[in-house]
Amino acid sequence: MLSEETVQEIRAAMKRYPRQRSAVLDTLRAVQRQFGYCKPEALPEAAEILGIDANALQMLVTFYDMLYDEPVGEHILMPCKNIACFLRGSDQIIEHICDRLKIKPGETTPDGKFTLQPMECLAACDLAPMMIADETYYGNLTNEKVDELLDKLAASDTHREVAEEVGSGHGNV
Ligand code: FES
Structure with missing residues (x-):
C-alpha cells in the first residue's frame, strides 16, 4: 500500500x-x-x-491537529485565531474565507478543494494576521491577499507554484 x-x-x-x-x-x-x-x-x-x-x-x-485520519480538502487553510492575530483582525479574515468558500470552520468545500481549520498560535505572531495554507506561511493578511491566494490555489495543481507566486512569510513548515 x-x-x-x-x-x-x-x-x-x-x-x-x-x-x-x-x-x-x-x-x-x-x-x-x-x-x-x-x-x-x-x-x-x-x-x-x-x-x-x-x-x-x-x-x-x-x-495532532495537523494529522488527519480521514480525507480532507486538497488545500488545508489554517488561519491563526489566537491573540496576536485576533488583535489584527483574524476574525474578519476567517469570516471572509467562510463567506468566500461558503463553508464554516472545520468544514471542507463540496468540491474537495479546501478545508478550513482555524488554529491556535502558529508561532508566527510577527506575521499577524497569518495563516498556513498547506505547508506554507502567509502573513499580514488582508481580504485581498486571501482572495489572491484562494484564486491561485483553486487554479493550481501544485501548492509549490502558488507559494512562489503569492509570496510567503517564514516559508515552509
Ligand atoms: S497569535 Fe497568531 S501566530 Fe501567534
Whole structure:
C-alpha cells in the first residue's frame, strides 16, 4: 500500500535520529503526503518499518491537529485565531474565507478543494494576521491577499507554484 517513495522517506527519516522510532512524526507526514491523510489501513505497514505498534501511530494521528485520519480538502487553510492575530483582525479574515468558500470552520468545500481549520498560535505572531495554507506561511493578511491566494490555489495543481507566486512569510513548515 505504501509507495516506494513513502517507504524511502520513512527510512531516510529513521537515519536522522539516534532512536529510529523517533521518526514517527516524519513517518506520519510521509503517509499523509501520499494519501492526503493518514490512511488507517496504511499505518500497520508504516509501523512495521519503524518497529513499533501500529496503535501508537494511530494515537498520534488523533492527538495532532495537523494529522488527519480521514480525507480532507486538497488545500488545508489554517488561519491563526489566537491573540496576536485576533488583535489584527483574524476574525474578519476567517469570516471572509467562510463567506468566500461558503463553508464554516472545520468544514471542507463540496468540491474537495479546501478545508478550513482555524488554529491556535502558529508561532508566527510577527506575521499577524497569518495563516498556513498547506505547508506554507502567509502573513499580514488582508481580504485581498486571501482572495489572491484562494484564486491561485483553486487554479493550481501544485501548492509549490502558488507559494512562489503569492509570496510567503517564514516559508515552509
Ligand atoms: S497569535 Fe497568531 S501566530 Fe501567534
